[in-house]
Amino acid sequence: MELVRERDFEEPFSVPQFVEDLTSQVLREPDGKKRDEDRIDTRSLLEAFERSIDTLQGMSEKTSRRVEKLSKVCQEEERKYYSSVSQVEKGVSQAYHHFQELDERINGVATKVVHLGDQLEGLNSCRSRAENARQVMQFFLEFFQSEEPSSVIFVDPSQLHKAAEVIQKLNFLCQDLPNKFLDVKMRIARKYVEIERALLQEFEASHVAGKISRMKMCADALVQYKDYNKCVRSFINHCQKGAFQSGDLFEEMYKLTGQVCDLVKSVFPSPEPVADEFIQDLFERRLQHHVTEQLSAARNQEGYLATLFTLYTKTQKVASRLEEFRHSSDSAFLTRLTQSVFLPHLSTYMKKEEKFLQERYSQLLAGYYDSVGLHRPKGGGGFRFKKGEGGGSRPGETFISDDVATMMLHENKLALKRCTSLSSAADLCANASVIFEVLLDFLCFRHLDNAVDLALAALPSAEPKNMPEISLFPVISQLSKTFNLLDKHFVDNVVPLISSSPVHAECLHKKKEVSTQLEKKMDSGIDQALTSLVGWIKHILSSEQKKSDFKPEDTVSSTAVATAACHRACEFLDTQRQIVSGCLDGKNRIATLMELGIRFHRSVVDHIQQFTFNSIGGIFAICDANEYRIIVKKFEMPFLSHLFEVLYSLCNLFIVEPKNLKQVCSEEPIAFLEKSVVLSFIQLRIDYKSSRLAKYFAI
Incomplete structure (x- = not known):
């Protein structure tokens, strides 16, 4: 039985698998069944392996001879291949040399052909020119020989x-x-x-x-x-x-x-x-x-x-x-044509624009002031009411027209739109500045400023005898709204035209000057208005407050309330607070209310200092102080509330038992006050001298 065959070494080949197969063949029974382990013949197994090794050696020698023979054949084929490649290279080199010679000959022939063509073309051109000259001379001869040519x-x-x-x-x-x-x-x-x-x-x-x-x-x-x-x-x-x-x-x-x-x-x-x-x-x-x-x-x-x-x-x-129909390199052609058509009108445009705005704004203002019965005297000066149109002021009239301001801003916007198209790039910024300055002149100086002047002239005196009606606060409210519209107009319509020019800074400066001038007048007017309001409060307190209010003879009832003078002063103050809050906004509202509250506090303190208080009168003083405290809380300002809390505590000193006075003065908020202030209130007690209160409270 042949144990080793060449096909056993075909890929994939595994040495362990080969040995396993060889062993299985030797140990298999003649009928093909696997032999039991106790019946394994080791000698026959050894002999089988020895025969297999001999066979493998023979196969190795045979394979080596075949490899050697094939290697020689391969070397011979390689030598022949290199020889043929060398011959092909020589042939290619010769062909390339022949192609170069052929290309040179072709170029030489082409040069001669071109030269010959040029000569022929020159001859043909000369022949054509000669023929044309001959024909021209024939026609010239006809004109030379007769009046009319016969051709x-x-x-x-x-x-x-x-x-x-x-x-x-x-x-x-x-x-x-x-x-x-x-x-x-x-x-x-x-x-x-x-x-x-x-x-x-x-x-x-x-x-x-x-x-x-x-x-x-x-x-x-x-x-x-x-x-x-x-x-x-x-x-x-x-x-x-x-x-x-x-x-x-x-x-x-x-x-x-x-x-x-x-x-x-x-x-x-x-x-x-x-x-x-x-x-x-x-x-x-x-x-x-x-x-x-x-x-x-x-x-x-x-x-x-x-x-x-x-x-x-x-x-x-x-x-x-029209540019789509042109193919010329002159890109500015149509621009020049447009300028040539409109040049006579564009050269005078800005003067006419400025004059129109001035006339239009003058008409708007004149129409408005005529409708409200105002006129400016020919000799100059401020506005005056026409005869039969009333006195120096009108309740509720601000003399600022929203319609006039809106129309002015609209006209200015249209003018800037025209300016954008009709002005050259070099003049656009300057022209836009002029248009805006006309608006500042008429809207701010000739309208808003006039309204402020009229409101200032109508302010009551510092010590009014009748209830003052302050028209300045509504004027400030309307002026603020108008100025906000002006600012928006400036940002939306003016700045885009002048933002890249020094004119921008100039316009900002002029607008700031106008705003500052109006603010100064308004600040002065607010100060005068607050003085008048507090003056009227003082008038109420001084005219309606009786000394007997704080030194009553009878005992106090269980329903003690604030005095009538206090009620009237608080009602007036609350009304003015609502007016200021409704007319002013932002920091202006806060500053004005703060100043009004401080002045009111000062006037109340000065008013209290004019009276002496018994124990029952002290209760009424406490009721008044509580009423003031309640009203001032509506200002929603902690500082003012604190002032009147302190005032309320000071009024409590009017009813404290003498022996407890020192202890009360050591408690908050009185403890933080100067002793002179506290003493000034204690001295208002009717028993200050009789009870020798100075010994309880020494400075």
Whole structure:
């Protein structure tokens, strides 16, 4: 039995698996069953392995011989391959050398061919020039020998274009001839004009008939003639016949230009200049006439400016749209045309804009002041009420018109919009500044400032005898709203135009000056108003408070309340608090209420210092102090509340038993006060001397 075969070593090969298979073959029974372990014949197993090893050695020697033989064959094949590759390289090198020689020969032949072609072309050009010269001389001889040439090209209308070419050459030739050929030169000149006129007539007739090819032939012939521009002018004039009938000039300009530019490309050898000349004619004739006519029809300055803005804006839009029909490198062409049309009007625009705003604002203010019965005396000075229109003030009237302010801001916004379009880039910032300054002058100085002056003049005295009506607070409220609108207008409409210019800082400074001036007047007025209000409170307290209120004879009832003078003062104070809170806002409201509360506190303290109090009167004083404390809490200011809390505690000193006085004074909030202040209240007790209270409270 053959134990080892060559196929056992085919991939994949595993040595352990090979040994296992070999062992299984040796130990297998003749019937193919596996032999039991106790029946294994080790000798036969050893012999089998020895035979297998001998077989493997034989196979190894056989395989080595085959490998050696194949290696020799491979070396021989490699040698042959290298030899063939070397021969191929030599062949390629020789072929490359031959190709180089062939390329040099081809280049040499091509050079000779080009040179020969140049010689032939030169000869042909010379022959053509000679032939043309011969023909020109023949035609010149005809003009020299007779008044009219006899050649058929000058007689047959169908050969007009050939005649045009010949007469053009003859006319060029005549420029260098001496005066002895003057007669010939004149005959040629007459024929030149005659043919040129015939070409123009044919061009116009072809244009009317819509024969584009004939138009192109005529234009090509006329381009060398002196009056070629007549052909262009004729074309432009004919294209505009019957146009501009719809009433919308700008839309018709766009549509007509598109149609004409397409035709120009098909007719003229150089279409760009012709298209530009057509557009220029539209601007300088049609558009300029339309602009002048529309502006002349304006009834007033407002209509003039609105019309100018509308026309200029529409012109810019149509100029932008017309760019699509142009192929010239001159990008500023349409801009120059627009400026040339509007230059007479733009040069005076800003003066008219400023004058219109001044007149418009003056009309608005005059109409408003007339409606409220105010007028300014011819001799100057502030506003006065007309006769029969009332005294120096009107309750509830602020003399600031929201409608006037809104209309002024609207007119200024429109003016800035016009300014943006109608001003040059160099003048835009300065013009916008002028427009804004006109608004500041009329709205702030001539309207808001006048209202503040009227409110200041109407302020009551520091010691009024009648209940004061302060119109300044509503004026400040309305002025603040108007100034907020002015600030918004400045940010939204003015700043975008001047932000990149030094004019921005100047406008901010001027607006700040106006604001500061008004604030100074308002601060002064608020001070006077508070003085009048506190003066009226003092008048109430001094006129209605009786000394017996704090030294009553009878005992106090269980329902002790604040005095009548205190009630009236508190009602008036609360009314004024509501007015100030409703009219002022922000820091102005806080500062004004704080100052009013402090002055009220001072006046109450001064008022209390004028009286002496028995124990029952002290209870009424405490009730008054409590009423003041309740009213002041509505101010919602901790400092003021603290002042009146302290006042309430000081009033409690009027009813404290003498023996407890020192202890009470050592408690909060009295303990933090100066002793002189506390003593000034203790001295108001009716028993201050009789009870020798000074010994309980020594400074």
